[in-house]
Amino acid sequence: xxxxxxxxxxxxxxxxxxxxxxxxxxxxxxxxxxxxxxxxxxxxxxxxxxxxxxxxxxxxxxxxxxxxxxxxxxxxxxxxxxxxxxxxxxxxxxxxxxxxxxxxxxxxxxxxxxxxxxxxxxxxxxxxxxxxxxx
Amino acid sequence: xxxxxxxxxxxxxxxxxxxxxxxxxxxxxxxxxxxxxxxxxxxxxxxxxxxxxxxxxxxxxxxxxxxxxxxxxxxxxxxxxxxxxxxxxxxxxxxxxxxxxxxxxxx
Numbered sequence: 571x572x573x574x575x576x577x578x579x580x581x582x583x584x585x586x587x588x589x590x591x592x593x594x595x596x597x598x599x600x601x602x603x604x605x606x607x608x609x610x611x612x613x614x615x616x617x618x619x620x621x622x623x624x625x626x627x628x629x630x631x632x633x634x635x636x637x638x639x640x641x642x643x644x645x646x647x648x649x650x651x652x653x654x655x656x657x658x659x660x661x662x663x664x665x666x667x668x669x670x671x672x673x674x675x676x677x678x679x680x681x682x683x684x685x686x687x688x689x690x691x692x693x694x695x696x697x698x699x700x701x702x703x704x705x
Numbered sequence: 706x707x708x709x710x711x712x713x714x715x716x717x718x719x720x721x722x723x724x725x726x727x728x729x730x731x732x733x734x735x736x737x738x739x740x741x742x743x744x745x746x747x748x749x750x751x752x753x754x755x756x757x758x759x760x761x762x763x764x765x766x767x768x769x770x771x772x773x774x775x776x777x778x779x780x781x782x783x784x785x786x787x788x789x790x791x792x793x794x795x796x797x798x799x800x801x802x803x804x805x806x807x808x809x810x811x812x
Contacts, residue, residue: 588787605785606716606775612791613723619798620727620734627734627805631741634812644809651805658798665791 593666597673604672612665618687619657626650642701646694653690656683713779717772724768731797732761738804745811753804760797767793 588594630647633639639647660683667679735757743750767790775785 586784588784590788590792593788599784602713602779602785603716606720609720609791610723613720613727613794616727616794616798617730620730620801623798623801623805624734624737627738627741627808630809630812639809639812644812647809648806651802651809654805655799655802658795658802661798662788662791662795666788669788 590666593669593673596670597675600669600672600675605669608665608668608672611668612661615657615661615664619654619661622650622654622657626654642697646697649690649694653687657687714776717775717779720775721768721772724764724771727794728761728764728768731764731794731801732757735760735801735804738801738808741812742804742808745808764790764794764797 586594626647626649629650630639630643633643660681664681664683667681671678736754739750739754739757742753771786771790777783778785
């Protein structure tokens with residue numbers, strides 16, 4: 571038995587005051603499963619961001635045990651923390667865009683965040699490998 | 706009332722558990738930053754630690770409330786919760802990142 575978005579749409583009986591209006595002011599209620607899935611994806615991005623933050627701080631802390639932090643360590647830490655920051659902000663932006671698209675029954679939008687974050691992780695990894703190998 | 710070929714409770718429960726995992730990750734990360742800041746400024750470290758504990762308690766309350774409201778909304782076939790909690794948790798990540806950048810700059 572198939573299930574369509576329209577079949578489980580649940581229009582509210584009273585005025586919808588949910589925030590942000592950019593999301594909830596458009597379209598109709600999607601299938602609750604998709605809304606929950608979108609929320610879990612948002613939370614997964616938040617956890618990824620927290621992982622970046624922890625990694626950035628840990629690199630600086632471990633390097634600081636033996637010596638004063640060099641420029642490359644500070645740079646690597648800052649890049650990872652900025653990645654975490656981007657994940658935190660990007661998570662919310664993606665959640666909004668996806669929820670809005672689902673409400674309007676449009677295709678989910680793409681985002682450069684995944685590509686940028688992957689590229690930065692690979693970049694930091696390569697630099698770390700060079701430092702460990704030749705430093 | 707028909708829900709279709711899925712159990713409405715499990716979707717909400719999975720999302721509730723995702724909130725709990727995120728809260729734990731946030732608390733761990735904040736306390737790590739707080740601990741690492743301690744040698745540089747004990748006051749700042751204690752403030753960040755207390756702030757993290759308060760935020761986790763607040764988010765725990767928000768997550769439980771959200772779970773209950775969503776559960777009722779599903780069974781009454783009403784609309785689910787909004788994005789305020791999402792904005793709050795994003796803001797906390799931004800604050801933690803600022804503290805982390807501060808640590809990296811003074812370490």
